[in-house]
Amino acid sequence: MIEGIFLLLGSNLGDKKKLLNSACSIINSELGPIMGRSSLYETAAWGKTDQPAFLNQVIEVNSALSAAEVLKCINNIESRLGRVRTEKWGARIIDIDILYYGHEIIETENLTIPHPGIPDRRFTLAPLVEIAPDFIHPVLRKTNTELLARCSDKLEVNIIES
Structure with missing residues (x-):
């Protein structure tokens, strides 16, 4: 069983809160x-900014699945919840990213762990710090708290529900 698998959930279309809860239910039963679960955070869209704000949440999962199997499982969950991939950073009904897979460093054609965007995205770091402030990024050797303190992203990230 791998402990400390951190996933970022996001949605900016439809009933965002319901979609995040549905994703969590499926993850809990299948992954x-x-x-651990962070609060729900609302954030302006990052990357492609002409779209609705996102609801984001970070969860911590324990799983017996390999990292590749986790990726396959979350892609399947996204599809089941209605995600259709059309454009990079576009609006989406659900998005689930693997941030950390324990303390492993993985570089394959389809998967990079830790997620390369962690240090540059406040909407990822704020909920990560809430549930795992002292978790050490295995490549950068900094805690999530240290990464958030150094993050240059200035997008506002607001807790909307604890």
């Missing part, structure tokens, strides 16, 4: 038990 492994959810050990």
Whole structure:
């Protein structure tokens, strides 16, 4: 069982809160038990900014699945919840990213862990710090708290529900 698998969930279309809750329910039953959940955060869109604000949440999961199997599982969950991939950083009904897979460093054609965007995205770091402030990024050797303090992203990230 791998502990400390951190996933970022996001949605900016439809009933965002319901979609995040549905994703969590499926993850808990098919991937492994959810050990921690951040508050819900609202953030302006990052990358492609002419779209609705996102609701984001970070969860911590324990799973017996390999990182590749976790990726396959979350892609399947996204599809089941209605995600259709059309454009990079475009609006989406659900998005699930693997941030950390324990303390492993993985570089394959389809998967890079830790997620390369972690240090540059406040909407990822704020909820990560809430549930895992002292978790050490295995490549950068900094805690999530240290990464957030150094993050240059100035997008506003607001807790909307604890």
